[in-house]
Amino acid sequence: MMGSQVAEFVSGLKSRHADTRHKAIRELLQFAKNDLREMSQESLVQVLDDFNQQIHALTSSYDNNEKKAGILIIVCLIGADTETMKTRTTRYAHYLRNIFPANDLGVLELAAKTMGRLATTLGIKRVEYVEYEIKRVFEWLSEERNEGKRLSAVLILRELAISMPSCFYQQINGFFNNIIVGLRDPKEQIREASAKALRAALVVTAQREGPEQGNKVRWYADCYEEAMISFSDQTAREKGLSRDDHVHGALLILNELLRCSNANWEKKYTMLMQKLDADQDVSDEMTSLSSKLQITWSSQQFSDNEQQVTAIYESNICKRLVSEKYEKICSEVMAQQISRSHSVHQMLLLMIPRLAAVNRDAFAKKHLKSTINHLITFLRGREKEKAMAFTTLGLICVAVEDDIQQYLPRIIEIIKLTLPTKETPKKRNGTDTPLFNCVTLLGFAMKENVANEVKELLDPMCSTGLSPQLTTCFKELSQNLPSVKKDITDRLLNMLSLILRKKPYAPHNGEQREIVQMLSSALLEPHDATKLVLALRTLGTFDFEWNNTLMSFIRRCTDHYLLSEQHDVRLEAVKTAAKLLIKAIERCAQTNSRTLNLLVDESLGKLLSVGRSDFDPEVRYRVLEIFTNPVFDKYLAVEEHLNCLFVA
Incomplete structure (x- = not known):
């Protein structure tokens, strides 16, 4: 059995199907955490022996999917807290060791992360293990x-620096001596992976920095000098590397030094990127698998999210x-435009907001004008080049604050030119994000x-259609520009009404009627389950002030979408109805409206x-979970509802 x-x-x-893999991961994690603990010693040994045979066969396979399966078994099993399991971690380390080296990035990333996690479970052997692995690489x-x-x-x-920083620090000199090799590799993928390793190492050194180290530590200065050498013309003569490859490596190094020198900006940057991440991209298999495993492991231990x-x-x-060399760094970086x-342009777009944040006054005085000109040139170019340039432009606005004021008309102009017009085709394939x-x-x-400028952008933005990114943008604008919230709310309610109620939102003035008519013609089209789920989620999560239209949305949710044939639609309808009902109950407390109470x-x-x-058990569970909120107690405490609850 x-x-x-x-x-x-x-x-x-x-x-090969992601859903099947994720389901197997969840079940094996549950099995390792619970079932293994309850087994007899004999049964436990037998099961672990069976797993060992499978791990050996899978990690030795030439098929990458089978290798990943072998690694994932190790990932799940090392989370089991049994004495028998602890005696087998050395064997798992051996299986992992045999996977390297390899050329498949997906296999390597998963194996490296697992190696970092495994190192933390090895007890007194971990120092020896980490030292051996670091010296081998x-x-x-x-x-x-x-x-x-x-x-x-x-x-x-990178993974050992993150998971075992104290052990890693013992080898720090060797790391800085060797990482330059990766940063100068002819392959862009290896240079970028090396920069991530450098980032993790700089965190380790910054954590252990003392005042007496000031004149002794050469790591940062050596990195800076390596970057400057790579900008010089002589480097282009090295075998296998073009000048652009050298420049790309140098920019990667400087980017990590900038990260390490301005914690205030990095915290603000991280916060902003998290706000903008409305719809996480799970196309990358490792990111997706990592998110599933985060339920069991802390993000410090296993996550593909850099932030x-x-x-x-x-x-x-x-x-x-960085402060001493700021002008030199700026001049070298700007010269690469x-x-x-x-790859060089992508790095410039990443770095420029960091440069602006390090010394706002100096940057605004000497480099802001040329930077804005450069970005607007980009934004008039090909679609591929526009994407990161728009985000960079926004980040520069955050970094230099009021100094951007004189360039505001040009920024608004390029945004208007990029937004769709009546003649623009409807399908824009995510280029608006x-x-x-x-x-x-x-x-x-x-x-x-x-x-005032944002008000003029609202209608063209709405004409792109409902999307997670538009919802996120409107949510943030409502918080940062309270005077525009009413305009945003009216437009968003109309979009949601057209999708969910199949009719426009009823406005109160002539100007709003024109807006409704314009948006109605753009949005009256068939909607699939994905669009319905998004509309329901937006309705439940956006901070709408109470109005009578929300009552009709509640009725639509409970009368129609709770009975949908689509599982995802029913599930989202349950969540949305609950959130709207909480608002309705709060409104009842203020007005004691008989209609609303009914x-x-x-x-x-x-x-x-x-x-x-x-x-569907998930839908039933979500409904019962809602009623744990005490706000519903008063309404549930009637005979009819109590009978229903006891039957359930």
């Missing part, structure tokens, strides 16, 4: 170039260095100073009916 269960887990983990970096070994080495170094993994620490030594390399990011950041930076009572009855009879 146990053998067949192990085989079932393995089959799910090897699947140092050898790979110092040998004649082998792409698989170099990529493996820098990924391992979560790498803690923000500021180095005083690095800050002084003439490059035709896409960076544009919305820019408007959001502009509102954050300028607050009410940009209110609506709440009827709606709760319909929710209870769904909670008792829906064929």
Whole structure:
């Protein structure tokens, strides 16, 4: 029986379908946490032996999906807190060791993260383990170039710096001596992975920095000098690397030094990026799998999100260095704007807001005008180049604050030119996302100073259709520009009404009627389940002030969408109805409206009916979970509802 269960887990983990893999991960994590603890010693040993055979076969396979399955079994099993499991971690370390080196990035990332996690479970053996692995990858970096070994080495170094910082710090001199090899590699992917390893190492050094180290530590200065050398013309003569490759490596180094020298900006930047991340991209398999495993592991231990993994620490030594060399860094970085390399331009777009934040006055005086000109040139160019340039433009507005005022008309003009017009085709394939990011950041930076300009942008923005990014933008603008909230709310309610109620939102004045007619013609089209779920979620999460239209939305949710054939629609309708009912109950407390009280009572009855009879257990669970909120107690304490609850 146990053998067949192990085989079932393995089959799910090897699947090429993401949903099947994620389900198998959740079930195996649950099995490792609970079932293994309750087994007899004999059964436990047998199951772990079966898993060991599978891990060995899978990690030795030439198929990347099978390798990932083997690694994932290790990931799940090392979370089990049993004495028998602890004796097997050394064997798991051996299985992982045999996966490296390899050329598949997905396999390497997962294996490196698992190696970092495994190191934390090895007890007294962990120092020896980390030292052995670090010295092994140092050898790979110092040998004649082998792409698989170099990529493996820098990924391992990054994960060990994150998971085992104290042990890693013992090898810090060797790290700085060897990481330059990866930063000068001809392959862009290896250079970028090396920069991530450097970022993790700089966190380790910043954490352990003392006042007496000021004149002794050469790491930051050595990194700076390496970057400056790479800007010089002589480097172009090195075998296998173009000048653009050298420049890209230099920019990667400087970007990490800037990160490490301005914690205030990095915290603000992280906060803003989290606000803008309305719809996480799960196309990357490792990111998706990591998010599933985060339920069990802390983000420090296992997550592909850079902002979560790498803690923000500021180095005083690095800050002084950057301050002293600021003009030199600016001049070298700005000089690269003439490059035709896409990777160089991407790095410039990442770095420029950081440069502006380090010394706002100096940047505004000497470099802001040329930067705005450069970005607007970008924004008049190809679609591929526009995306990051819009976000960069918004971040510069945040970094320089009021100094952007004189350039505001040009910024608004380029935003208007990029937004769709009546002649623009409806399908824009997500190209509006960076544009919305820019408007959001502009509102954050300028607050009410940009209110009139933002009002003019609302209608063209709405004509792009409902999207998570538009909702996020409107939410942030409402908070940062209170005077525009009413305009935003009316437009958003109309969009939601057209999708959910199949009719326009009823406005109160002539001007709003014109807006409604314009948006209605743009949005009256068939809506799939995804659009319905998004509309319901927006209705439930946006901070709408109470009005009578919300009553009709409650009725629509409970009468129509709670009975939808689509599971996702029913589930979202439950959540949305609950959030709107809480607003209705709060309104009842203020007005004691008989109509509203009746609506709440009827709606709760319909929710209870769904909670008792829906064929999907997740929907039933969500309904019952809602009623744990004490705000509903008064309405549930009637005989009819109590009978329903007891039956459920």
